[in-house]
Amino acid sequence: MIIREIHKNEYKELSYIHLESFKDFFLSNLGKSFLYAYYRACLNSQExxxxxxxxxxxxxxxxxxxxxxxxxxxxxxxxxxxxxxxxQGIIILFTKPKAILRLAKNLDKKTDKKDNGLYAELLSIGVSSSIKGTGVGKELINRFEEEAKERLCKKIALTTDYYSNENVISFYEKMGYKVFYEFTTYPNRRMYKLIKEL
Ligand SMILES: CC(C)(COP(=O)(O)OP(=O)(O)OC[C@H]1O[C@@H](n2cnc3c(N)ncnc32)[C@H](O)[C@@H]1OP(=O)(O)O)[C@@H](O)C(=O)NCCC(=O)NCCS
Structure with a gap:
């Protein structure tokens, strides 16, 4: 298995794996064009x-x-x-108007008084269904954590679904993540925020 940094021009390939591993998730339902724009922007950010x-x-x-x-x-x-x-907003406004409100309301996922947002965040992780359970997710998180440490981050947090998500939660628990708090995002999605000290 080879793990490497994602190149800036690989936002399409990244979006394909996202679509495959996050079927029926909110971001996926916004469509390929939005995902391209989102990941392209992410990959261009120094952060x-x-x-x-x-x-x-x-x-x-x-x-x-x-x-x-x-x-x-x-x-x-x-x-x-x-x-x-x-x-992208204009496209979504015409094709999925309700999604605009949800995007705006969930722009900042900080939802608890004790959460100051001063940590690195794992925004998204996914592996192709054909190689699930073969250790790739674990290696990806390990590399992410190493890099975060090198960039002097002290903690990493992430959000994940509360309901019907036992497998993913046990994956994160195995990787050392603990429940920080629970919260509900707009319109009514119960979530966990997990955190790990590096
Ligand atoms: C979650 C995900 C990234 C895990 O990646 P993976 O490559 O399948 O996981 P790994 O094979 O590296 O497993 C790492 C550890 O977690 C455990 N684990 C992985 N999947 C698990 C599951 N479904 N149930 C219980 N434990 C699991 C493994 O047993 C392994 O533990 P070990 O080191 O003691 O053997 C992958 O399943 C995925 O892409 N899911 C869909 C997208 C998703 O939901 N992402 C998270 C959104 S918050």
Whole structure:
């Protein structure tokens, strides 16, 4: 298994794996065009940490993407890429109007008084269904954590679904993540925020 950084121009390949591993999730339902824009912006940000697993044909099979400082990351991304996201916003407004409200309300996922957002955040991790359970997710998180440490991050947090998500939660628990708190995002999605001290 080869784990390496994701190149800036690999936002499409990254989006394909996202679509495959997050079927019927909110971001996936916004469509390929939005995912391209989102991951392209992430990969262009200095704050982003992004690794992938590739096979012998150099094809992406898994990915993890996160940022060094959770607090305000998505707002900074939006401001830096304002025209790209305005354009995407207009498309979504016509095709999925309710999603705009949800995007706006969930821009900042800080939802608990004890949460100051001063930690790195693992925003997304997914592996192709054909290689699930073969240790790729674990290696991706390990590399993400090493890089976060090198960039002087002290903690990593992430959010994950509360209901019907036992497998993913046990995966994170095995990787040393603990429940920080529970919260509900708009419109009514119960979530866990997990955290790990590095
Ligand atoms: C979650 C995910 C990234 C895990 O990646 P993976 O490559 O399948 O996991 P690994 O093979 O590296 O497993 C690492 C450890 O977690 C455990 N684990 C993995 N999947 C598990 C499951 N479904 N149930 C229980 N434990 C699990 C493994 O047993 C392993 O433990 P070990 O080191 O003691 O053997 C992958 O299943 C995935 O892409 N899921 C869909 C996308 C998703 O939900 N992402 C998270 C969103 S918050």
């Amino acid at each position: 982003t940490i992004a690794f992938c697993s590739i096979n012998s044909q150099n094809e992406l099979q898994g990915f993890c993407v996160g940022c060094t400082e959770s607090k305000g990351f998505h707002k900074r991304l939006l401001i830096k890429n304002i025209f790209v996201f305005l354009f």
